[in-house]
Amino acid sequence: MQMVRSSTHNFLKALSNEKRLQILEWILTPRDHFPEQQDGDLVEDGVCIKFITDKIALSQPTVTSHMAVLAAAGLVTSKQIKNWVFYKPDRSAIQAAMKSLRDGLDV
Amino acid sequence: MQMVRSSTHNFLKALSNEKRLQILEWILTPRDHFPEQQDGDLVEDGVCIKFITDKIALSQPTVTSHMAVLAAAGLVTSKQIKNWVFYKPDRSAIQAAMKSLRDGLDV
DNA sequence: AGTCTCTATCGATGTTTAGCAATATAGAAG
DNA sequence: CTTCTATATTGCTAAACATCGATAGAGACT
Numbered sequence: 334m335q336m337v338r339s340s341t342h343n344f345l346k347a348l349s350n351e352k353r354l355q356i357l358e359w360i361l362t363p364r365d366h367f368p369e370q371q372d373g374d375l376v377e378d379g380v381c382i383k384f385i386t387d388k389i390a391l392s393q394p395t396v397t398s399h400m401a402v403l404a405a406a407g408l409v410t411s412k413q414i415k416n417w418v419f420y421k422p423d424r425s426a427i428q429a430a431m432k433s434l435r436d437g438l439d440v
Numbered sequence: 441m442q443m444v445r446s447s448t449h450n451f452l453k454a455l456s457n458e459k460r461l462q463i464l465e466w467i468l469t470p471r472d473h474f475p476e477q478q479d480g481d482l483v484e485d486g487v488c489i490k491f492i493t494d495k496i497a498l499s500q501p502t503v504t505s506h507m508a509v510l511a512a513a514g515l516v517t518s519k520q521i522k523n524w525v526f527y528k529p530d531r532s533a534i535q536a537a538m539k540s541l542r543d544g545l546d547v
Numbered sequence: 548a549g550t551c552t553c554t555a556t557c558g559a560t561g562t563t564t565a566g567c568a569a570t571a572t573a574g575a576a577g
Numbered sequence: 578c579t580t581c582t583a584t585a586t587t588g589c590t591a592a593a594c595a596t597c598g599a600t601a602g603a604g605a606c607t
Contacts, residue, residue: 341461350564354449382584393583413584415574416582417584418583427545457595488553503554504555504556520554523553550606562595562596565593566591567590567591571585571587572584575582576582
């Protein structure tokens with residue numbers, strides 16, 4: 334299948350931005366980087382975009398847009414609770430993308 | 441060391457471009473993609489930039505610039521023979537970059 | 548010496564990306 | 578029901594990137 338190339342490309346594009354890579358790393362080990370949340374579990378539900386915005390030196394619209402890119406690449410999923418939105422890494426998608434990349438570079 | 445992040449970032453930036461990813465994949469298995477060369481062995485010496493330019497739908501300056509990006513990221517090395525320039529993947533650098541990325545995403 | 552080929556550099560251009568302020572929307576909380 | 582908070586959307590700007598044509602330099606080949 335030739336679909337591998339385009340999904341690998343999306344993965345690389347999404348992570349080629351330093352801020353997005355940083356955010357993804359943070360939410361992969363959320364308890365190391367974020368305070369406990371009232372209305373959603375850091376691991377089960379994901380990290381509230383508000384906390385990400387507070388931690389990274391960027392405006393809220395910019396963070397929203399970065400999260401949309403990560404979601405479009407399938408690397409994170411989002412869930413709304415009340416008026417908060419939580420982002421959680423999709424670990425199996427990340428693994429699959431890593432495998433595609435590795436296979437493409439036949440390392 | 442915090443150097444890992446920036447080298448991972450360079451790796452991702454370099455490969456986030458579809459043409460560069462394509463080229464790297466081609467030169468990783470050069471015998472599958474390029475004709476035999478007179479003045480340099482496809483595997484030992486690398487692929488002549490001329491053949492890459494002929495194969496990909498891009499101008500010669502654009503290809504030169506893409507190769508420079510790959511070289512700056514440490515993913516390829518170049519060698520001049522007569523007035524040809526050959527590019528060869530640096531497999532151990534590629535493997536190291538993959539490992540850094542995997543570790544960063546703790547997959 | 549003159550010409551041809553290959554690669555690099557320069558300069559210009561169009562496109563994409565990252566970023567923000569302002570605004571809209573929807574829910575929470577008084 | 579008004580106000581506050583969280584997120585999304587819009588519209589804009591500045592910077593980065595991809596690309597090309599033109600040109601330069603270095604080597605090969607008459």
